[in-house]
Amino acid sequence: MNSILWIMQTQAQAPEDDEWLSPTERRLLTGLRFPKRRLDWRLGRWTAKRALCMLLAQAEPARVLLEEKHAQLLRDLPGDCTPETAMAAFELRAGATGAPEMFWRKQPLALALSLSHSEGSCVAALAPEAWPLGCDLEAVQPRNALFLADYFTSAEQALVLSAADAEQPLLTNLLWSAKESCLKALRQGLRRDPRSVEVQLSAAAAPAGWQQFTARCHETGRKFHGWWQPLPGFVLTLVTHHITSPPLELSL
Incomplete structure (x- = not known):
């Protein structure tokens, strides 16, 4: 699997x-x-x-x-x-x-x-x-400049600020969700500075609306491969330590 x-x-x-x-x-x-x-x-x-x-x-x-x-x-x-x-x-x-x-x-x-x-x-x-595993479900909501400065790297802040105003809430919460997923996979959670994990998004789309991202923890050197998907009112991210096929939703 x-x-x-x-x-x-x-x-x-x-x-x-x-x-x-x-x-x-x-x-x-x-x-x-x-x-x-x-x-x-x-x-x-x-x-x-x-x-x-x-x-x-x-x-x-x-x-x-x-x-x-x-x-x-x-x-x-x-x-x-x-x-x-x-x-x-x-x-x-x-x-x-x-x-x-x-x-x-x-x-x-x-x-x-x-x-x-x-x-x-x-x-x-x-x-x-x-598999080191992390998931995060984040409500899409406005985030202010102080939030970006406290939790995002300079490259991540630049990515958010370069986006159109209407796109910034989804993008900000996506990056934050990806960080939280990675910190869970590291078994650290928010005990570790979120800025120690830097997220890079991929423009390539995958089946069923999933898109890929990668992230690296600067303190440990570990790299993570993740998937994200917008859901009504939310953004969902899932990560592990290697490239996988798109996530599968369980159903009966």
């Missing part, structure tokens, strides 16, 4: 009940005091588990990602992998760096997972375990 797999879900798609959460997740949920935090926390887990169930319902991608290390999982789960029969057996935990990790019956799953929330929506991305 040579594509990142992804899915987007909204608050309206997450069930009202909590039966699809594991017992540990239900206990953690009761300890979250603030409503927005509770909603985002639930939606992240719903989206990640939904992505995994959709993956397992598709024999070929699941075999490529999971069969070598998790043959028992593929044998034990029902073919339809519905929330009622499977989701509570999966558990999402924060790893040592804060990045999400998926467990099945308290055993870590050998796959890469990245999550991003924005304005009541969430994206989950899946890839082979060895």
Whole structure:
């Protein structure tokens, strides 16, 4: 497999009940005091588990990602992998760096997972375990000059300012989203200065509306290859460490 797999879900798609959460997740949920935090926390887990169930319902991608290390999982789960029969057996935990990790019956799953929330929506991305993976969903909104100066390199600022006024919100949020995806792939997040990652866009379009970009972390020398796509009200970016085919949206 040579594509990142992804899915987007909204608050309206997450069930009202909590039966699809594991017992540990239900206990953690009761300890979250603030409503927005509770909603985002639930939606992240719903989206990640939904992505995994959709993956397992598709024999070929699941075999490529999971069969070598998790043959028992593929044998034990029902073919339809519905929330009622499977989701509570999966558990999402924060790893040592804060990045999400998926467990099945308290055993870590050998796959890469990245999550991003924005304005009541969430994206989950899946890839082979060895891939550094990052995804980011960003609402397209105006950003001021101070934002550019604080977070963008001089080359990125020049790129935004050279664009037409109507194009600048999408371009600014695209570059910011690409940086966030790369920082997630580095397992650093915003603990690292976003200006340490410089993004370069490609003019070449790909199937299904995807376009490519590259990024380099100046502090580590690591290079990332990414894809981006505009969605209604948002921009989505996905990155890993090598050139891939366009991302594939998971569906049943």
